[in-house]
Amino acid sequence: MARYLGAQDFGLINYSLAYIIIFTTISNLGIDSIIVNEIIKKREETGKVIGTTICLRLISSALSIFLIFLIVKYVIQDSFVIQMITLIQSISLLLVVFDTIDYWFQSNLQSKYIVIAKSVAFSIVSLWRLALIFFEKSVYYFAFATVLESIVISAFILWFYFKYKGPKLRFSFLQAKELLSHGFYFFIAGLLIVVYTQIDKIMLGQMMGGTTVGIYAAAMTISNLWVFIPNALIESARPVIMSSKSENEASYLKKYKQLYCSIIWIGIGASICITLLSKPIILLIYGEQFIESISVLIILIWSRIFSLIGTTRAIWLSIEHLGKHQVTFVSIGAVTNITLNLLLIPHYGAIGAAIATLLAEVISTFIALLIFKQTRPLFKLILEAFLFKGVKV
Template sequence: MFDKLKAIYQKLSPGFRQVLSNTAWLFGEKILQMALGLLVGVWVARYLSPQNFGLLNYATALVGLLSPVATLGLSSIVVRDLARDSSHREEILGTAFVLKLLGGLATFAATFALVMVLNPQDKLTHWLVAIAATGTIFTSFDVIDFWFQSQVQSKFTVWSTNTAYILINVVKITLIQMRASLVAFSWALTAEKAVAAVALLITYNLKGYKSRAWRFSWVRAKELLSQSWPLIISGFVIMIYMRIDLVMLGQMRNSAEVGVYSAAVKVAELWYFIPGSVVQSVFPKVVKAKDNDEKIYYERLQQLFNFMAWISYAVAIPMTFFSNQIVWLLYGPKYADAAPSLAVLVWAGLFVSLGLARGPWLITEGLMKYSAGTAAVGAVINMIFNFLLIPKYGGLGAAIATVIAQMFASYGANLFYPKTRPIFIQQTRALLGLGLIDFIQRKLKKD
């Protein structure tokens, strides 16, 4: 069997083998993180109880709302530029690093100011938010990951992030055994980002690259920001409809309900690494296909949408039927109310996946402004439905609002703009299984 698989692998084109290998590394990383996260994360949730678990997740959600200031929407732009021309590596990485560092500092200040307005008397929440916001400063070192992505060499990033993840999970287990405070667990989450940043820096230099050679360019900075500002806005609104539910639950209900709902969110999003890893791996190839052959370009996009739809169905259907058993098995009776929210939230993943698959097309076609616009409308839809449904239905209402918002922003909105209607058709074919049928028919004809 191994020899047959090896023979099939050798018949693949070098480019496809590189993508497959890169995706395998990303899958390996996320599977390890998923296993550890599930084991240790559930242990932490049980230890903290819904109220403290809710406070921790409320703080991270609040920081998440402003995190686009730290990322500056640079990820895809920098990866694209490096994939097209790596001769300016030092200038691109150096400029992106400085921009992201300034963004991280701005995020810290803005988040702390926000929590002082929303929770003026809650000192514990102030501390939790400040600690979580500190972690955004270390995301400036993610530019190293951008370089390895552009070269389809994510295995080096995997080594770094897994080292940090394993170490911090050991720390979390130790904190549980020590009966540590909630603040200590918040520091552990921030420490993970710091350790990952150091590990990335070491890996980059060990591979023969020199971080000291990075240089900042005002011209490059203006160029990057002029292209990324729609993605910054898009990032804001995406975080709003991804995390505003937790914040609004905390403001309109209580921290215990946030904790229960957070348990559902973590299980529902547990598998998101799959579409994210696939898109991350194929993105450079999609960019190059656009330059070489328009037909192949759209064929690859259809294949990507097909995969996203079917992997989503494979996860969502069984999780919907067994949500009660899953919640009881993982979190125990204290979190039993998370089951209905989980059964609904898991369907958001279908549209998240289609939206991720649409991303390379939007960037390649220069339609980042459209992405920001649809995400903004999705965010508004989410907030409206949260406002209407949370008072009566709590976490379940927040889950329904999230699915509706994701469905519109990632899929439905494509129908209303002429330039995106071809993508709406491709997504619809994937949802109905027609794209997969076409693919099988083409293969049968070739055979």
């Protein structure tokens, strides 16, 4: 797809997608970070928790689409193409709300059904894109791929949920108030996270143009190819770790340390391999027109390790009721990233944005833990996990 569209149009797709990703986080309302814990604690009210979450997210998604319309109409007035592909992709916000059901499968250790749904969706969307290339369609059709993927995933998730007799979905105002209250800090933190992870593309687009965004997006795509493995591990371990907290503190900490050890060393192994093979990977997949992506990839791949450390940290903060600190950590990352982008992008383009991302991840997900007394034990735990201390079964 990148070869067919070229760096310019491929960059425009990713530039507009950055807005969609930001508003996807807004529509999630921070509830995703706490819903597994809510289901585990209130098994008999699972249907109410999930149903209420879906209703809240549907409302916020509709409002998000309206806000996106205002942004593309008044902020990006000089590009009809960006306006259209952004609006097309925004439709997916109404469909991704059904990802909420994923957390019911997670809480029952049945994530395989979600994997099946997403694998089928990926296959269908890949065939769609190949067909578009074969018939030489415009960039607008490629933008619709985001919507198509959401349709397929939602359809399969709902089918599996009802097939395996998931609890009856219902709405509760009291539950809505509780979810919004508990998820507030995670909402702010999640919004800040996605802003500083997507702001690179937006700032590159504004300061350097669509081609530079395409170069950066190509490298970012490769750097994210392998993270489904540690992410699957994190999602599978989440309910186990949360359950063990109430049973045995020592077992809880050991399991959490084992999870950190796994993702850190999987990340190091993947980063070394991709760093060594960055040139043949970029040339094989994207071709000569994306050769500038090689240097960007070598930098970005190492930032993924710290991103995963941050994802895993959210479990601990949720269990220990320290979600308010997440806002501080992510704020530090956002300010660091935006500041470094302003300083580095004008001089180094996509490479500058990659350096900004790496430094922001290191500071916000790891070093920032030293700021608060309550989070310093987690800094120590991560170091011990890296050194294989106390992780043996």
